[in-house]
Amino acid sequence: MSQQLLLNYISKYISLSKEEEAIFLSKISFRKYLKGQYLVQQGDICRFTNFVVSGCTRTFLVDDKGQEHIIMFGIEDWWVSDIGSFITQTPADYNVQCLENTSVYQFSYEDQEAMFESIPKLERLFRKLLERHLVSSQKRIVRGLSLNAKQQYQYFKDQYPNIEQRVPQYMIASYLGITKEFLSKLKKQLLQE
Amino acid sequence: MSQQLLLNYISKYISLSKEEEAIFLSKISFRKYLKGQYLVQQGDICRFTNFVVSGCTRTFLVDDKGQEHIIMFGIEDWWVSDIGSFITQTPADYNVQCLENTSVYQFSYEDQEAMFESIPKLERLFRKLLERHLVSSQKRIVRGLSLNAKQQYQYFKDQYPNIEQRVPQYMIASYLGITKEFLSKLKKQLLQE
DNA sequence: ATTAAAAGTTAATCTAGTTTAACTTTTTTT
DNA sequence: AAAAAAAGTTAAACTAGATTAACTTTTAAT
Incomplete structure (x- = not known):
């Protein structure tokens, strides 16, 4: 069962008793989305935090000029949501869209609060996940400041x-903050070297 | 007392009883640093998480080419550390240096763990702070992708x-990922408009 | 008060990455 | 199997921002 995938993942950070695991699983729901569907839409309130079991998502926003900017991709074992919208339950800045048929475990804001009350260890889990996520987010900022496009x-x-193989190249260009034309150029350069 | 500053800050996120406040305060220590001193040094293990009571810090790294990149500034009411180093107690990627004489409240990794055990509400506090921090970190990435240097x-x-006034312009340039020369140009342009 | 060092500015030249536009290849739809 | 749509490539012209270097102003040290 795919529940085991989630439990395995969690066990890297905290250890739950069988009863606690049962409570946790009772609070979350499994859901499938089709390629193209949105888990979150810019302007809507982000109702769920999602753990990707299989498939692939992109988190992106459309700016004032109508340009899309991809903030992150999500694959197996990643969490995807608009966290700012989720924690304040206000309209989302970002879209989360499936690039493949995608299965997730998800829980609502209310479920999360209830979970944290009944099993404080889960709050510890999320505190630790947030710490790690923040560290990698900071590293991404540093790469943006210190590396050129080719290095990035x-x-x-x-x-x-795997992501490089699975998603369209123009989305990778967007994620890197460059044009698809320039990415094409870089790829050619890298082949010739 | 400056302890009140920290307690006021915390009260925005959680409410502690007088006893809990007392335990919390007993775990943290007040410390003063001089302008130029380091709270964390790249390569050392980051022993403390610091809450800035007064003063100003910069968090930066020196890359392979010897270039400095400023990741963030820290002023009153901000938390500064190398969080990646702190949570794993491994060598730091970043330096945190005082740009002014700076006073902080700080606690060690062990103190934090003990605090979270004795007062679970504090773990909630940090979970919420991390959420907010992550949101702003993501927004910074988005600005990097969607705005040009002048807009940033x-x-x-x-x-x-206030930060703009308090720190050298070349550090602002570094924070923005541009050269001091180009920042000069932008400032001139903005004056002429 | 003088000198030295650090910070900030200006301008000329250069380059990494953008824009535009035409073309090719791959994927999807009928 | 054809047609249409989406994705990817190439190349020429352009621009935001870097580099270099000389100079000015501010801050710190003797």
Whole structure:
């Protein structure tokens, strides 16, 4: 069962008793989305935090000029949501869209609060996940400040070889903050070296 | 007393009883640093999480080419540390240096763990702080992807007018990921408009 | 008060990355 | 299987921002 995937993941951070696992599983629900569907839409309130079991998502926003900017991709074992919208239950800044058919475990804001009350260890889990997420977010900022486009692309290919294969190249360009034309150029350069 | 500053800050997120406040205060220590001193040094283990009571810090790294990149500034009411180093107690990627004489409340990793055990509400506090911090970190990434240098500089001046006044301009350039020369040019342009 | 060091400015030249536009390849739809 | 749509490539012209270097102003040290 795919529940085991989630429990395995959690066990890397905290250890739950069988009873606690049962309570946790009772609070979350499994759901499938089709390629193209949205888990969150810019302007809507983000109702759920989602743990990706299978599939692939992109988190992006459309700016004033109508340009799309991809903030992150989500694959197996990742959490996706508009966290700012989720924690304040106010309209989302970002869209989360499925790039493949995608299965998730999800829970609502109310469920999360209830979970944290009944099992404080889960609040610890999320505190730790947030810490790690923040660290990687800061590292991404540093890469933006210290690496040029080619170096950032190489880092991306290194770190996420599967994502590189699974998503359209123009989305990778967007994630890197460059144009698809320039990414094409970089790829050609890298082949020739 | 400056303890009140910290308690006021905390009360925005959770409410502690007098006893809990007393336990919390017993776990943290007040410390003063001089301008130029380091709270954390790249390569050392980050022993403390610091809450800035007064003064100003910069968090930065020196890359392979010897170039400095400023990741954030810290002023009154901000938390500063190398969080990645702190949570894993491994060598720090970043330096945190005082740009003014700076007073902080600080606690060690062990103190934090003990605090979270004795007062679970504090773990909630930090979970919520991390959520907010992550949201603003993501927004910074988005600005990096969607705004040009002039727009990012205007945003910075808007959001942090005091920091703009207090720190050297070349550090603001570094924070924005541009050269001091180009920042000079932008400032001239903005004056002429 | 003088000198030295650090910070900030200006301008010329250069380059990483954008824009535009035409074209090719791949994927999806009928 | 054809047609249409989406994705990817190439190349020429352009621009935001970097680099270099000389100079001015401010701050710190003797």
